[in-house]
Amino acid sequence: MAERTVLLVDDDDVFVEAVQAVLExxxxxxxxxxxxxxxxxxxxxxxxxxxxxxxxxxxxxxxxVARKLRNDPVTADLPIIMLxxxxxxxxxxxxxxxxxxxxxxxxxxxxxxGDLLRHVAEVLEDQ
Amino acid sequence: MKPETxxxxxxxxxxxxxxxxxxxxxxxxxxxxxxxxxxxxxxxxLPGVWPALLxxxxxxxxxxxxxxxxxxxxxxxxxxxxxxRSCAVRQILSDLAALVVTAHYTGGLQSPALLFFAFHMAIGxxxxxxxxxxxxxACTSGAMFTVYMLELNGVLAFHPLDPNRGMCGAACHFNMxxxxxxLVGVVALTDSVTSRFKKRNLKLWETxxxxxxxxxxLQRSLEQVETVEQRKSxxxxxxxxxxxxxxxxxxxxxxxxxxGFVEPGTDRGRRLLDGALERVDDLLVTVNGLLDLAKxxxxxxxAPWTRKVNVNQLLTDIFDALEPLxxxxxxxxxxxxxxxxxxxxxxxxxxxxxxxxxxxNAIKYSREGGEVVARLRVQGDRATVEVxxxxxxxxxxxxxxxxxxxxxxxxxxxxxxxxxxxxxxIAREAVEAHGGALELWSREGEGTTATVSLPLHLKxxxxxx
Numbered sequence: 001m002a003e004r005t006v007l008l009v010d011d012d013d014v015f016v017e018a019v020q021a022v023l024e025x026x027x028x029x030x031x032x033x034x035x036x037x038x039x040x041x042x043x044x045x046x047x048x049x050x051x052x053x054x055x056x057x058x059x060x061x062x063x064x065v066a067r068k069l070r071n072d073p074v075t076a077d078l079p080i081i082m083l084x085x086x087x088x089x090x091x092x093x094x095x096x097x098x099x100x101x102x103x104x105x106x107x108x109x110x111x112x113x114g115d116l117l118r119h120v121a122e123v124l125e126d127q
Numbered sequence: 128m129k130p131e132t133x134x135x136x137x138x139x140x141x142x143x144x145x146x147x148x149x150x151x152x153x154x155x156x157x158x159x160x161x162x163x164x165x166x167x168x169x170x171x172x173l174p175g176v177w178p179a180l181l182x183x184x185x186x187x188x189x190x191x192x193x194x195x196x197x198x199x200x201x202x203x204x205x206x207x208x209x210x211x212r213s214c215a216v217r218q219i220l221s222d223l224a225a226l227v228v229t230a231h232y233t234g235g236l237q238s239p240a241l242l243f244f245a246f247h248m249a250i251g252x253x254x255x256x257x258x259x260x261x262x263x264x265a266c267t268s269g270a271m272f273t274v275y276m277l278e279l280n281g282v283l284a285f286h287p288l289d290p291n292r293g294m295c296g297a298a299c300h301f302n303m304x305x306x307x308x309x310l311v312g313v314v315a316l317t318d319s320v321t322s323r324f325k326k327r328n329l330k331l332w333e334t335x336x337x338x339x340x341x342x343x344x345l346q347r348s349l350e351q352v353e354t355v356e357q358r359k360s361x362x363x364x365x366x367x368x369x370x371x372x373x374x375x376x377x378x379x380x381x382x383x384x385x386x387g388f389v390e391p392g393t394d395r396g397r398r399l400l401d402g403a404l405e406r407v408d409d410l411l412v413t414v415n416g417l418l419d420l421a422k423x424x425x426x427x428x429x430a431p432w433t434r435k436v437n438v439n440q441l442l443t444d445i446f447d448a449l450e451p452l453x454x455x456x457x458x459x460x461x462x463x464x465x466x467x468x469x470x471x472x473x474x475x476x477x478x479x480x481x482x483x484x485x486x487x488n489a490i491k492y493s494r495e496g497g498e499v500v501a502r503l504r505v506q507g508d509r510a511t512v513e514v515x516x517x518x519x520x521x522x523x524x525x526x527x528x529x530x531x532x533x534x535x536x537x538x539x540x541x542x543x544x545x546x547x548x549x550x551x552x553i554a555r556e557a558v559e560a561h562g563g564a565l566e567l568w569s570r571e572g573e574g575t576t577a578t579v580s581l582p583l584h585l586k587x588x589x590x591x592x
Contacts, residue, residue: 012376014380014399014406017402018379018382018389021383021399022383057540109372109376110375110378111379114386
């Protein structure tokens with residue numbers, strides 16, 4: 001099987017560096033520092049799974065990227081893992097419209113390396 | 128109709144209505160008495176006047192039915208006081224007219240019906256204004272006097288209770304005088320007793336109204352407290368999240384190292400360790416900012432408010448302190464002071480924090496070689512300080528948000544990655560604690576103007592937090 005590609009979209013470069021180190025054991029890893037960069041990279045590189053932070057340049061950027069991906073027929077089936085420091089209840093309180101968060105997994109930081117690898121593997125398997 | 132804010136009239140109307148209902152019921156007893164007297168009279172051997180009493184009884188019954196309907200039983204809450212009062216006056220006048228007729232047919236000034244006049248005067252004085260009752264007493268006396276004179280002069284027939292006796296002669300003049308004196312006396316006496324109760328009643332009612340008002344105010348304060356509590360809780364959550372993010376990064380970085388995904392000795396290992404350290408430093412800066420904010424909020428309750436503040440001096444000191452930073456970035460600091468501005472009171476450290484923050488931001492987000500202008504002037508009864516830069520600006524959709532804790536515009540983050548997002552929030556807190564306002568104007572790529580307006584003569588505020 002060809003090496004799968006994971007795209008990490010997160011504005012915290014240290015966190016990305018750490019997660020990249022974990023994922024690189026099994027996958028090809030690409031990184032983007034914000035939503036716009038992430039969308040461009042998805043269009044160019046066609047990753048197999050995307051790991052999205054929520055709060056980047058603005059509060060709900062991750063959610064918006066996820067919605068854009070789902071609404072585009074080309075990327076509608078791309079698995080999305082939200083990996084964020086903000087819990088779900090909080091987003092509702094912040095009046096971030098979370099009525100539709102189209103993601104396969106919703107993980108909260110910090111996540112143990114083993115758990116992250118398992119979630120990515122499961123999501124790819126479900127494909 | 129019950130008024131939005133009940134007036135004293137409303138209170139009296141309710142009282143009056145109850146009395147009028149009571150009147151109508153008592154009047155049926157009077158009707159029964161008159162009918163009974165007209166039936167029993169002939170058997171007592173007193174012919175002649177009894178059919179007249181039956182007629183009076185019927186008339187009283189008829190106007191009692193009219194008054195019952197007129198009073199509007201089913202809509203007591205919709206009776207205005209004026210209407211009820213005129214009802215009461217009409218009822219009393221009708222009663223007294225019936226009594227005059229009854230007295231005429233039952234012995235004139237010797238009639239036992241005279242006692243009921245006093246009864247009406249007392250009740251009337253309790254429920255109606257005293258001056259009305261004096262007029263009623265005068266009318267009644269006049270009516271009774273007229274009847275007496277007509278009887279005396281033979282114009283009206285005299286109907287003695289005892290057919291064997293004629294008119295009482297001179298003694299009846301005394302009766303007439305005593306009658307008038309009794310009517311006026313009952314009104315005066317009743318008034319002296321009830322006016323005190325009426326006043327107390329009114330006072331009690333006013334107190335109740337005040338109490339109701341204070342209850343409303345308390346309710347509103349409680350709601351405000353709840354809002355503040357909610358805001359606090361929101362602030363706690365957002366602060367916790369701001370701390371959690373870098374902590375998560377530190378933890379993940381260290382875990383990646385301890386679990387052997389990355390060797391500490393490698394380049395990547397060192398990058399992770401440096402990164403973790405960097406995040407710990409960020410955490411410290413954020414925690415310090417939070418402590419500053421807390422200090423500022425607590426400071427409002429304890430700081431001495433009476434100190435005058437020379438804004439020119441304050442800004443000059445800040446310029447001196449920030450000069451090295453400006454020079455390093457080749458930015459020119461330009462003070463534009465229009466006169467000397469002195470605030471009646473203020474907390475200098477808080478104001479320094481606010482202005483220092485605004486000017487430091489202006490320097491931080493300026494491009495090299497730019498200019499930062501601080502313009503100080505008086506507009507009306509307010510001092511205005513404009514801090515204007517030619518820097519990167521704030522995108523329009525972030526203009527309001529950047530004044531809140533932890534919000535930074537994306538271009539600002541890119542331009543100066545270091546920053547907690549607390550500075551403007553603390554500055555705003557400080558300005559508002561001085562009764563002032565902080566407003567931002569900005570155009571992305573052109574620059575930002577932060578305008579602080581502070582009242583010159585605000586009295587020291589009560590400690591509040």
